[in-house]
Amino acid sequence: MTKKILLVCAGGFSTSMLVEKMKEAAKKKELVVSIDACGESSLESYLPADVIMLGPQMGHAEEDVQEKVGGNIPVTVIDMMDYGMMDGEKVLATAMKMIGA
């Protein structure tokens, strides 16, 4: 089953750039995953997902998101530096680790 990675952000511009980079990285590694991005308010319509990753400025929402997804989906805040450098490979690796966990 294709694993689904969901990025949650406030604005959406920068997250969509990161999604593109992650898709490139996934292609290189020949990983079949689906990666999507959404705003916090539309989160529910994008579920289910195998891992939820929040943009660094969404740190305050981590608990609420965990509650919303009922604790079955791993939730994490993307490392600030990885996000800033738009490091698709690193963020993808983090996502895969969390899914495996």
Next chain:
Amino acid sequence: MEKAQNFRNKLQKISGIIQKNKYMSSISNGLAAVMPVLIGGAIFSLIDSLNLQIYQDFLVSTGLKTLTSLPAQVTTNVISIYVVFSIAYGLAESFKKSGFAAGIIAIMSFLIVTPMGKMEDQTMGISVQWLGAPGLFVAMLVAILVARVYVLVLDKEFYIKMPKGVPPTIEKSFAAIVPSMVIILIMLAIRGIFASTAYTSIHQFIFTIVQTPLTALGGSWPAFLICVAATSIFFFLGVHGPLVVYSVMGAIWTPLQIENMTAFQNGMDLPNLIVPAASLMIYAGIGGTGATIGLAFAMLRAKASRYKTLGKLTVVPSLFGINEPLIFGMPMVLNTKLIIPFVGMPLLGAGLSVVATSIGLLPPLRGIAPMGTPVVVSGFIDGGWKVALFQVLLIILSYVIYYPFFKKVDNQEYKQEIAGAENAEVTA
């Protein structure tokens, strides 16, 4: 260190609460949702007003002129009607009730409290006076009141209970009557009360007592500059500055923007010297929060390879005012070495623009350019070539101001990179 972290967490929590507050977010989202209508009208007002004599003569002679000036009249001039639906819709939906029903009841309510009268030809008409920018605050209040009462009535299950045996669909359609009737009663009461006062309508009352002073305060230069500084400081603490500031100030800033838009589209003088919503994008935040455009350019020739990469990554989005990669990648967050230009450059841009506009060097902004319009283009759209030229000057200024700070940081990073490489060689 502990204290700083705690403070940051508190700030994130507070900004989270502000952003999540249903009322505030329904206002900001409601205003944002009418953008397609506004932008449509705005683009046509540009097409309508292009300052080329041959072009204008062409428009008049072919009769197109009456058409091109129309969209603005049915959008910006009557924006309050769209807003009332939009905000009521959002608020009701956030309580998981039918936004559509709340929305149309809200439009009805807005019309109940808006003066209607007989025109010269004896047909009934509504003056557009209160349907545009001056009616915005009432639109927001009515939308929130209506949506909230609607939700309340449904929650308390105040509906006419039908006797057993009546089909559920009939009960449902009767159920929809109650919220509507309750709200009509409230609105009639409001209309009646205000009609008997010196203000004659709630519109006049709110406009005089609330909207005018609040927007004057919110659009004053001290308030504006504080907000500019706040957007940078919030990002310094890791919180999305513009989002928070806009959630709080959006309701007050929007009438200012719409007033200038309306004036521009009707060929009148622009009333507001400062349009914070527009100025934030056009003057204070070129390249994104912190006016980082100069920094992005400087990074293209960085010594440290990490900064070079970051620069290449950020330079194009910066032209559109997006700089999250810089904010989180530099990072600007908690970066005391770059905070001076991060807060100082936007303040400089904002301050210079305020002075230049008040002495008439620059025209007031029109408020037309949508968020994300590339720099220079945005200036041209919103104020003509003078503003566009001013933006170019601000870009250069941003580079000049950021450069010394960046050079220092770059040298340090470069040294670290070399040391790291040497260590790697040694251990290899």
